[in-house]
Amino acid sequence: MALQGKKLINNPNDVVTEFVEGLVETYPGLQYLDGFPEVKVVIRADALGTTYDKVAVISGGGSGHEPAHWITGYVGEGMLTAAICGDVFASPSVDSILAGIRAVTGPMGCLLIVTNYTDDRLNFGLAAEQARSEGYKIETVIVGDDRALPPPRGIAGRRGLAGTILVNKVAGAAAAAGLSLADVASEAQRASEMVGTMGVELSVCSLPSQVTSDRLGPGKMELGLGIHGEPGAAVADLQPVDVVVSHVLNQILSLETNYVPIKRGNRVVLMINGLGATPLMELMIAAGKTVPQLQLEFGLAVERVYTGSFMTSLDMAGFSISIMKADQTLLLRLDAPTKAPHWPVGSAGNRPPAKIPVPLPPSRSTKSEDSLSRPKKLSEHGRILETAIEAAVNAVIDMRDSLNDWDSKVGDGDCGSTMYKGATAILDDMKKFYPLNDAAETVNEIGSSVRRAMGGTSGILYNIFCKAAYAKLKANSDSDVTAKQWAEALEAAIAAVSKYGGANAGYRTLLDALIPASSVLKERLTAGDDSSTAFVLSSEAALSGAESTKDMQAQAGWSSYVSAAILATVPDPGAMAAAALAVKAKYEKAS
Numbered sequence: 001m002a003l004q005g006k007k008l009i010n011n012p013n014d015v016v017t018e019f020v021e022g023l024v025e026t027y028p029g030l031q032y033l034d035g036f037p038e039v040k041v042v043i044r045a046d047a048l049g050t051t052y053d054k055v056a057v058i059s060g061g062g063s064g065h066e067p068a069h070w071i072t073g074y075v076g077e078g079m080l081t082a083a084i085c086g087d088v089f090a091s092p093s094v095d096s097i098l099a100g101i102r103a104v105t106g107p108m109g110c111l112l113i114v115t116n117y118t119d120d121r122l123n124f125g126l127a128a129e130q131a132r133s134e135g136y137k138i139e140t141v142i143v144g145d146d147r148a149l150p151p152p153r154g155i156a157g158r159r160g161l162a163g164t165i166l167v168n169k170v171a172g173a174a175a176a177a178g179l180s181l182a183d184v185a186s187e188a189q190r191a192s193e194m195v196g197t198m199g200v201e202l203s204v205c206s207l208p209s210q211v212t213s214d215r216l217g218p219g220k221m222e223l224g225l226g227i228h229g230e231p232g233a234a235v236a237d238l239q240p241v242d243v244v245v246s247h248v249l250n251q252i253l254s255l256e257t258n259y260v261p262i263k264r265g266n267r268v269v270l271m272i273n274g275l276g277a278t279p280l281m282e283l284m285i286a287a288g289k290t291v292p293q294l295q296l297e298f299g300l301a302v303e304r305v306y307t308g309s310f311m312t313s314l315d316m317a318g319f320s321i322s323i324m325k326a327d328q329t330l331l332l333r334l335d336a337p338t339k340a341p342h343w344p345v346g347s348a349g350n351r352p353p354a355k356i357p358v359p360l361p362p363s364r365s366t367k368s369e370d371s372l373s374r375p376k377k378l379s380e381h382g383r384i385l386e387t388a389i390e391a392a393v394n395a396v397i398d399m400r401d402s403l404n405d406w407d408s409k410v411g412d413g414d415c416g417s418t419m420y421k422g423a424t425a426i427l428d429d430m431k432k433f434y435p436l437n438d439a440a441e442t443v444n445e446i447g448s449s450v451r452r453a454m455g456g457t458s459g460i461l462y463n464i465f466c467k468a469a470y471a472k473l474k475a476n477s478d479s480d481v482t483a484k485q486w487a488e489a490l491e492a493a494i495a496a497v498s499k500y501g502g503a504n505a506g507y508r509t510l511l512d513a514l515i516p517a518s519s520v521l522k523e524r525l526t527a528g529d530d531s532s533t534a535f536v537l538s539s540e541a542a543l544s545g546a547e548s549t550k551d552m553q554a555q556a557g558w559s560s561y562v563s564a565a566i567l568a569t570v571p572d573p574g575a576m577a578a579a580a581l582a583v584k585a586k587y588e589k590a591s
Contacts, residue, residue: 098127148224170188197322518538542582
């Protein structure tokens with residue numbers, strides 16, 4: 001059933017006037033002519049006809065296609081001098097067009113760029129004739145870039161679509177370069193003959209105060225859209241974007257119809273244009289599929305890609321593809337600077353390769369295979385480290401069900417499974433390439449294993465923990481690490497987790513196990529205890545700290561949404577996992 005569209009507007013009859021008022025408040029470089037109600041003209045604030053010494057470039061048409069057509073988004077130095085705004089999907093009046101010509105046209109004359117719709121041709125044509133009778137030098141270029149329709153179109157011809165924006169840019173840059181009216185018109189005319197456009201719509205647009213058509217049912221799309229809500233050339237089943245892009249490109253670049261004079265080996269410019277309700281994600285997907293097809297299937301050199309919403313149709317879902325044959329002069333015009341607010345910035349320049357290899361971390365890219373492989377013979381420190389790692393991760397593996405059970409009460413129920421993935425990855429990787437005789441590098445590789453295998457917050461925090469510990473340990477030149485150095489690395493790792501995770505002691509997190517462990521370890525080593533005793537007491541402090549989380553109100557993670565009554569029934573599973581690692585990883589022998 002057709003529905004009334006929802007709009008955040010006032011009186012539907014005032015939408016264009018109020019739109020223009022907001023536009024000129026947003027962009028101080030623009031002004032509008034304050035005349036009788038039907039005159040809606042936006043001009044450059046620095047381009048008054050009495051003093052303007054370059055060719056004025058004017059375009060316009062019905063509103064509802066913003067930022068285009070009426071082309072308020074493309075008024076600015078280096079592009080349009082003025083835009084004439086009609087009501088929604090309606091051609092501007094002759095009086096509006098004349099007012100715009102008179103406001104900005106100086107001795108160099110004026111070029112009118114008109115999209116090929118009957119009302120626009122007639123109104124702009126009449127205004128041009130009147131302006132000539134008043135002594136203005138006027139040229140007109142009609143743009144009809146629609147390539148969805150078969151060649152014979154009678155007197156109507158092809159519709160003007162998003163390719164008009166490229167023509168505007170070429171003409172505006174030529175005018176800014178100081179060319180004569182005849183030369184600016186010539187470049188614009190040539191650009192209009194070099195571009196073809198075809199669109200695909202998924203929904204019909206909704207006009208202010210009008211009922212929206214329901215002609216497109218579920219799972220359908222229209223090919224060869226009309227940008228005013230009129231039916232497209234054909235209705236088809238919705239297809240993956242690869243298929244849609246292929247169909248559109250074949251239509252535009254058909255050698256049989258010769259819609260545009262483009263053949264293999266040519267340089268081209270591509271515009272992927274959203275129609276108003278298409279997410280940028282979908283437009284970028286279309287761009288990513290279009291460029292390789294143009295390169296591989298049609299043998300074209302894609303010089304520039306413009307992706308975004310350039311000429312919309314209110315809130316229509318869908319996109320259009322425009323392809324323009326390019327040469328060096330045209331590329332210079334497209335790349336020329338402009339202050340038009342909606343011409344895309346940073347799209348100029350040659351295209352480097354779209355894909356490059358992912359940079360490898362130093363542990364993989366700069367170190368030899370031998371330094372990252374398991375040593376054939378373990379040193380005493382390497383053997384102790386291997387034993388500690390195996391004991392710690394096996395303890396976590398054994399706790400998987402308990403951790404999941406606790407987490408199901410105070411979190412999302414996957415703590416045990418997440419820790420299990422990390423633990424098993426560590427065991428597998430240790431057998432292959434952990435350089436166990438080098439403690440710092442081994443800790444670094446544990447972090448890499450965790451990053452690869454563990455998801456969620458735990459995976460990130462443990463990776464940060466390992467990387468911070470590695471950095472501290474690596475500062476020591478000796479690969480054998482003393483108990484004091486382990487204590488310093490633990491302290492640095494805890495500080496990093498607290499900094500990036502935002503938690504501290506008493507927040508009911510893994511830090512409530514690690515902070516007591518670090519404090520006791522540092523305290524006992526300072527007091528002169530042997531390292532074995534210090535590590536045992538440290539691990540006991542970790543377990544005690546983890547169990548004490550039952551009495552804490554959570555201030556981080558999922559548990560912060562759980563009531564105190566439920567929290568009091570179980571310890572924090574993350575803290576218990578950290579305690580298990582600490583208890584089982586304690587040194588059995590002094591370093």
